[in-house]
Structures are given as C-alpha cells and as structure tokens.
Amino acid sequence: MIALNLRTIPARLSSSAVAIIGIAGVVVVFVSVLSIAAGFSAAMTGSGSPNRALVMRSGADSEMTSGLDGAEVDIIKQAPGVRHDGPAPLASAELYVIIDLPKKSTPDAAANVPMRGIEPAGMPLREEVSLVEGRMFQFGTNEVIVGRGAQGQFMHLNVGETIVSGQNRWQVVGVFEADGAVAETEIWCDARVLQGAYRRGNSYQSVLARLESTESLDMFRDWLTSNPQLNVMIRRENEYYAGQSQALTRLIRTIGFGIAGLMGIGAIFGAILTMYTAVASRAREIATLRALGFNTISILVSILGESLVLGGIGGLIGGLGAYLAFNGYQTSTMNFQTFSQVAFAFRVTPLLLAMGLIYALVMGLIGGLFPAIRAVRLPIPIALREL
Amino acid sequence: MKFLPLIWKNVWRRKFRTTFTLLSIFIAFLLFGILMTIRTAFSLGVDIAGLDRLVLINKVSLIIPLPVSYQGRLQQVPGVDLATHQTWFGGVYQDPSNFFANMAVEPERFLKIYPEFTLPPEQSKAWLADRQGAIVGRDLADRFGWKIGDRIPLTGTIWQAKQGSAWEFNVSGIYDGADGIDKTQFFFRYDYLDENRARGQGLVGWYVVRIADTSRSVELSRAFDEMFANSSAETKTTTEKGFVESFAKQIGDIGAIMIAISSTVLFMFGLVAASTMAQSVRERTSELAVLKTLGFTGIAILTLVLAESLFIVLFGGLLGLGVAWLFVQRGDPTGGMLAIFVLPPRDIAIGVVLMVLMGLFAGVMPAMAAMRLQITDALRRV
Numbered sequence: 036m037i038a039l040n041l042r043t044i045p046a047r048l049s050s051s052a053v054a055i056i057g058i059a060g061v062v063v064v065f066v067s068v069l070s071i072a073a074g075f076s077a078a079m080t081g082s083g084s085p086n087r088a089l090v091m092r093s094g095a096d097s098e099m100t101s102g103l104d105g106a107e108v109d110i111i112k113q114a115p116g117v118r119h120d121g122p123a124p125l126a127s128a129e130l131y132v133i134i135d136l137p138k139k140s141t142p143d144a145a146a147n148v149p150m151r152g153i154e155p156a157g158m159p160l161r162e163e164v165s166l167v168e169g170r171m172f173q174f175g176t177n178e179v180i181v182g183r184g185a186q187g188q189f190m191h192l193n194v195g196e197t198i199v200s201g202q203n204r205w206q207v208v209g210v211f212e213a214d215g216a217v218a219e220t221e222i223w224c225d226a227r228v229l230q231g232a233y234r235r236g237n238s239y240q241s242v243l244a245r246l247e248s249t250e251s252l253d254m255f256r257d258w259l260t261s262n263p264q265l266n267v268m269i270r271r272e273n274e275y276y277a278g279q280s281q282a283l284t285r286l287i288r289t290i291g292f293g294i295a296g297l298m299g300i301g302a303i304f305g306a307i308l309t310m311y312t313a314v315a316s317r318a319r320e321i322a323t324l325r326a327l328g329f330n331t332i333s334i335l336v337s338i339l340g341e342s343l344v345l346g347g348i349g350g351l352i353g354g355l356g357a358y359l360a361f362n363g364y365q366t367s368t369m370n371f372q373t374f375s376q377v378a379f380a381f382r383v384t385p386l387l388l389a390m391g392l393i394y395a396l397v398m399g400l401i402g403g404l405f406p407a408i409r410a411v412r413l414p415i416p417i418a419l420r421e422l
Numbered sequence: 423m424k425f426l427p428l429i430w431k432n433v434w435r436r437k438f439r440t441t442f443t444l445l446s447i448f449i450a451f452l453l454f455g456i457l458m459t460i461r462t463a464f465s466l467g468v469d470i471a472g473l474d475r476l477v478l479i480n481k482v483s484l485i486i487p488l489p490v491s492y493q494g495r496l497q498q499v500p501g502v503d504l505a506t507h508q509t510w511f512g513g514v515y516q517d518p519s520n521f522f523a524n525m526a527v528e529p530e531r532f533l534k535i536y537p538e539f540t541l542p543p544e545q546s547k548a549w550l551a552d553r554q555g556a557i558v559g560r561d562l563a564d565r566f567g568w569k570i571g572d573r574i575p576l577t578g579t580i581w582q583a584k585q586g587s588a589w590e591f592n593v594s595g596i597y598d599g600a601d602g603i604d605k606t607q608f609f610f611r612y613d614y615l616d617e618n619r620a621r622g623q624g625l626v627g628w629y630v631v632r633i634a635d636t637s638r639s640v641e642l643s644r645a646f647d648e649m650f651a652n653s654s655a656e657t658k659t660t661t662e663k664g665f666v667e668s669f670a671k672q673i674g675d676i677g678a679i680m681i682a683i684s685s686t687v688l689f690m691f692g693l694v695a696a697s698t699m700a701q702s703v704r705e706r707t708s709e710l711a712v713l714k715t716l717g718f719t720g721i722a723i724l725t726l727v728l729a730e731s732l733f734i735v736l737f738g739g740l741l742g743l744g745v746a747w748l749f750v751q752r753g754d755p756t757g758g759m760l761a762i763f764v765l766p767p768r769d770i771a772i773g774v775v776l777m778v779l780m781g782l783f784a785g786v787m788p789a790m791a792a793m794r795l796q797i798t799d800a801l802r803r804v
Binding site: 068099234300307308369 | 486578
C-alpha cells in the first residue's frame with residue numbers, strides 16, 4: 036500500500052516538491068543557526084585546561100578588567116600546588132589588551148583583536164600550543180607570534196609583516212596553533228615589552244599557573260585567598276572560558292530554536308497542503324481501495340508513510356545542504372565579556388543533523404495526519420462521486 | 423468592484439486549502455517581522471546615530487583611556503559646538519548575568535549633546551544636584567523595578583572604589599526616548615567616579631563632540647587627530663554612525679544571516695502559495711471557459727485570478743506583520759541582551775512590497791494560463 040503511494044509520488048511531482056523544499060528549508064535554517072552556537076561554544080569550552088588555574092583580581096569579570104601589581108604576582112607564583120620546572124614555577128604573569136586591526140571581511144572597520152603579553156613560562160605552561168610557521172618571538176624585543184585564527188580573520192598578520200598600533204610597531208615572526216582554542220585569535224608578545232608599550236608600569240592582569248595535578252586547585256586557592264596581602268579570585272582555566280561563552284551561545288540558541296520553531300509550523304502547513312492535495316486528487320482512488328476492502332488503518336498508514344518519506348527526503352536534503360554550505364565556515368565575532376574578537380568555525384555536528392532529521396520527520400508526520408484522517412472519514416459513496 | 427463577491431467566493435471555494443495557505447503566509451511574514459527586528463537589534467541602532475556627533479577614541483584601542491585635559495582643547499576648535507567625554511564603568515548589579523551598560527558622563531553636557539534622551543526638568547535638576555545621582559533608561563528601570571530615589575549598588579570591575587567594594591548610586595531620574603533609542607543604559611556622574619576611584623584619576627574613555635556643520639565632519643576629524651598626533655594618547659575620530667557601525671561589524675554578519683534566512687522563508691512560502699494558486703486555477707478550467715463564453719475578456723480573467731492571489735497574500739501577510747509588531751511592542755524577550763528591540767517602519771514598508779510581489783508571483787503563471795485559455799479546448803477538458 037505504501038509502495039503504491041510512493042510510486043505515485045512522481046505523478047504529483049510539483050506538489051510533493053513544494054513540501055520537500057519547505058521542509059528542507061526549515062532544516063537548513065535550523066541546522067545552520069544552531070551550528071553557529073555549536074561552533075562558538077566548542078571554541079570556548081575547548082579552551083583552557085583543567086590543569087591550569089587563572090588568577091585575577093577579585094571582582095574582575097574577565098582578564099580585561101583585572102589588574103595585579105608586580106608584588107602580588109610574585110606572591111602568587113610562590114603558592115603551593117604550582118608545578119615547577121626545575122626551580123622555577125610554571126606560572127606566567129600576563130597582560131591582556133586589545134588593539135585595533137582591520138578584519139579581512141570588513142577592511143574599512145577596525146576590530147578589537149586581543150593581544151597577550153606572556154612570560155617565558157607561558158609557552159611550556161600551555162602544552163597544546165605549537166608553532167606552525169616561523170619561530171618563537173625573542174623576549175625583550177617587539178616581536179610577536181599570532182594565532183592561526185587571528186591570521187585568518189585579520190589583516191597584516193602574516194610572518195614578516197609589521198603591525199602598526201598607535202606608536203608601537205610589532206614584528207610578526209611566527210604563527211601558532213592551540214587546538215582551535217580561543218588563544219588562536221590572540222597575538223602574543225613579551226609581557227614586559229607590552230607593559231612598556233602601554234605604560235602599565237610593573238603591573239599585570241592575570242597569572243596563569245600550571246597545577247601539580249587537577250586536584251591541587253583547592254590547595255592553591257586556599258593559600259591565595261587566605262593571604263591578607265592578596266585580593267584575588269581563582270578560576271580553573273577551562274571553566275573561565277566556558278563561562279564566557281554562555282551568554283552568546285544562549286542568545287543564538289534562543290534565536291535558532293525560535294525561528295526554526297516558527298518556520299516548522301509554516302512547513303507543517305505546507306506539508307498539510309501537499310498531502311491534502313494528494314489525497315483530494317486521489318479521493319476516488321482511495322475510496323475505490325476502501326470499497327475493495329482495504330481497511331481504514333492501512334489507508335491511514337499509507338498516507339502517513341508517504342508524508343513521512345517526504346519529510347525524510349526534505350530532512351536529508353536540508354541537512355546535507357547545511358553541512359555542505361556551512362560546516363567549517365570560518366568567521367569571528369565579539370566576545371562581550373572581554374570586548375575582543377573570537378575566531379571560530381561553524382560546526383554542523385552529527386547531533387544537529389540527527390535533530391534536523393527528526394524535526395523533518397515530525398513535520399512530515401503532523402503534515403500527513405490531518406489529510407489522512409480526512410481521507411478515511413470521507414464516506415465512500417461521496418468520495419466516489421467526487422471529481 | 424462588482425466582481426468582489428465573485429473573487430470572495432473563489433477564495434473560499436476550498437476552505438481547508440485557503441485556510442492553510444493563509445496560515446503559511448501568515449507565518450512567513452510573522453517571521454519576516456521578527457527577523458528584521460533582530461537584525462535591527464544587532465546593528466545597534468546605527469540608523470539613529472547622530473551625524474553631527476563625532477567620537478574620538480584612543481588610536482590603539484577603545485579600551486585605552488584618554489586624558490581629561492583633551493576636553494578643553496577640543497572645545498576651543500572653531501566649528502565645535504560641544505565636547506564631552508564618557509567613561510565605561512562596567513559595573514555589575516548583584517550578578518554578572520544582569521548585564522547593562524553603565525557609564526560615567528558629564529551630566530549637563532551629556533543632556534545637551536543627546537537631546538534624544540528625554541528627562542523631566544525636575545529630574546535633571548536633581549541629577550545636577552546629587553554627586554552620586556544617576557539616570558537610568560525606562561526599560562532598565564522596568565527590568566529591575568527601580569524608582570526615583572532608589573539606592574543602587576554596583577560592583578566595580580574596572581574601577582575600584584577607594585573604600586569598600588561597591589559603588590552606591592541614587593536614581594535621580596528615568597530617561598525616556600522614541601522607539602529605537604536604547605533605554606537600557608545607566609549614566610552617572612564623572613566627578614563622582616574620578617573622586618572615588620582608587621587609581622586612574624584624570625582618565626576618560628572617549629570623547630563625543632557635536633559639530634555645528636555636518637559637512638565639515640571629515641575635515642574636523644582629521645584636525646582633531648592631528649592635534650593629538652605624536653602625543654602619548656593619539657586619537658582616532660569617526661562620526662558616531664561610523665563608530666556604531668564598526669562596533670556592529672565586530673559582532674559579525676548577523677544582518678546578512680537574518681536576510682538570508684528571511685529570503686529562504688519567503689521563497690519557500692511563496693512557492694507554497696504559487697502551487698496552491700496554480701492548482702486552484704487548474705481545477706476551474708472549465709468554469710473559466712464558461713466565464714469567457716459569457717463575454718469576460720482575457721484581461722478581466724487575468725485580473726480576477728491575480729486579485730485572488732493578491733488577496734490571500736496580503737490578508738495573511740498583513741496579519742503576520744501585525745502580530746510581529748504586537749510581539750515586538752511587548753519588549754525584548756531575552757532580558758536585556760537585545761537593547762534596541764523595534765520593528766522599523768522601513769522594514770514594514772519592505773514587507774508590504776514583498777507581499778504584493780509574492781501575490782503577483784504566485785498568481786501570474788496561472789493567471790496567464792487562464793487568460794490564454796481557448797474556450798473550445800477548455801470546455802472539452804473535464
């Protein structure tokens with residue numbers, strides 16, 4: 036029975052196509068909008084390691100607004116729970132500023148690109164960071180290395196180029212990767228040089244410390260917070276970044292689900308129309324089948340089956356379209372917590388594709404339900420008489 | 423006009439089908455309205471930014487402060503009407519998730535340079551009299567239930583108070599403004615900030631300068647930047663519009679994405695309407711032939727069919743836009759993340775034009791077919 040129905044789909048090609056396109060359109064929008072949220076949140080939550088602790092001034096909501104002076108930094112580095120490399124603690128006091136650079140996609144407008152000053156321990160401390168081009172900058176000079184994401188999104192960041200920012204000149208000598216983390220949108224240089232360039236005296240904004248183990252955080256935190264000379268707060272690095280992604284991810288998800296939900300209702304109406312047309316044009320045929328003794332259930336199942344297939348095809352086309360068009364699409368946006376740019380790629384995950392397909396099937400099912408009920412409730416003699 | 427009843431009858435010939443077509447169109451334009459609202463929100467009100475106001479920021483980055491002494495020098499430049507400064511405070515009210523913009527400003531100059539913020543005279547007098555006074559936007563006041571005279575503590579993230587951790591403010595006034603004006607901000611007095619902050623005395627965030635003649639904005643921008651060139655804090659001057667635009671661009675291509683989605687939606691539902699129309703005309707082939715036999719001209723038939731499709735699209739579409747407008751009137755559903763939440767009249771007009779186009783698009787093929795119908799052929803068909 037379903038087979039009969041499916042074989043007649045080509046005969047009703049144009050109206051079936053409308054339903055398929057409608058459902059596919061919804062799935063494309065649904066999957067692609069949510070893939071933005073998935074990409075952004077992956078970039079943020081994949082940043083940072085549970086093995087590292089970030090120390091900022093208490094009350095600061097991000098590195099941007101934090102401030103620590105040289106004396107405080109020295110105390111923090113002596114805290115227990117920090118891993119040592121020989122006698123030196125694996126801790127880096129850092130500065131975090133933003134500089135204006137033009138975005139490649141909008142060359143006439145400046146974007147806030149984050150620039151981080153690190154100490155020598157800053158590199159071995161971050162195991163995931165590796166240079167992929169050029170060399171490491173020399174401490175004490177105005178050389179910088181740039182993240183892969185920043186290099187892709189902003190102008191003047193190729194090895195050998197010079198970044199002009201106010202009266203400062205920065206020489207790009209290398210490009211690094213960091214497993215797609217937020218750090219890849221940053222420019223790194225010597226913290227002391229950056230202090231001079233920005234007239235920060237001997238002050239920093241944060242200290243990043245490699246912990247002995249993930250469990251050492253409590254010891255580290257207790258020691259620091261009980262020290263009367265300090266007024267700091269301590270966050271696990273990965274939790275700090277995950278927290279920053281929440282607001283934007285939630286906003287995109289709300290918009291995505293809202294739009295896709297409304298569009299879905301529209302597509303269901305479209306599917307109902309298609310199936311209704313299909314049923315109406317075959318009213319006599321269906322009535323004949325019923326007269327021949329096919330029972331109500333099998334007719335119902337056959338119509339629902341057809342609309343489920345339409346939904347499934349729409350879902351597959353939509354999912355595939357979204358995947359081909361958007362997966363890996365590189366872009367960057369503003370992280371409002373730090374006012375700085377974050378480069379990320381859209382991610383069409385298997386989960387999103389599955390959700391899209393399920394959504395398409397649900398749309399198909401609901402779309403077929405009303406016409407199916409109508410078809411089986413129409414009295415046979417009336418239906419047979421219909422045109 | 424006398425054919426209206428005929429059109430009306432034709433529209434409702436298949437109630438079920440017409441109802442669902444109407445609902446599809448309704449949803450399409452409801453979505454259109456909401457998407458355009460989101461787009462406007464993400465463009466941060468660039469349409470209403472003043473062209474006669476220039477913004478000076480530190481050349482290195484917006485976050486690097488400028489000295490307060492620039493104000494006097496800016497004010498003396500011929501062609502400058504008024505120069506004032508603002509400083510981002512970044513204070514947190516109770517919890518970081520309660521985000522809203524809070525800034526230190528010079529009250530008197532601030533109110534003069536931003537006439538679009540309306541504040542009753544007695545409230546502005548109160549603000550000028552109270553060093554700890556602050557004015558808050560209508561939407562912000564509604565969000566937290568603040569009233570005039572309330573004491574509001576903010577925790578400083580950038581600026582630490584000399585004593586204690588919280589900064590205390592008194593609500594002196596609640597400002598209002600037309601649609602599209604950001605009414606979610608919190609402004610307090612710079613003199614209070616400067617006197618009470620532990621460090622950073624004499625630093626301000628950026629300058630806003632009103633110029634007498636908008637045609638001189640390029641020339642004056644250059645003059646300002648040259649004035650501070652080679653100093654410790656060089657500046658970059660843009661029009662306020664340019665400033666907001668470049669800020670909006672940083673968020674990314676939200677506008678482009680919204681337009682892409684709207685086009686998909688409208689195309690999709692346009693197709694639904696077109697296929698429904700085509701079918702409804704096909705069904706009536708013999709009937710149209712009868713009309714022709716009765717003496718209806720081809721043009722009359724064309725008009726009849728087009729009027730029918732236009733009616734469906736306009737009826738559903740206007741209802742959809744209307745509901746979108748009502749939804750937007752209720753205010754931002756995300757609790758402060760979309761500060762400017764309005765459906766601009768321009769987008770409403772675009773929506774209506776799109777409806778007419780969609781109606782024509784849906785009706786034109788079947789209408790042409792109906793017009794060209796040969797009576798004899800049509801009557802022979804069943």
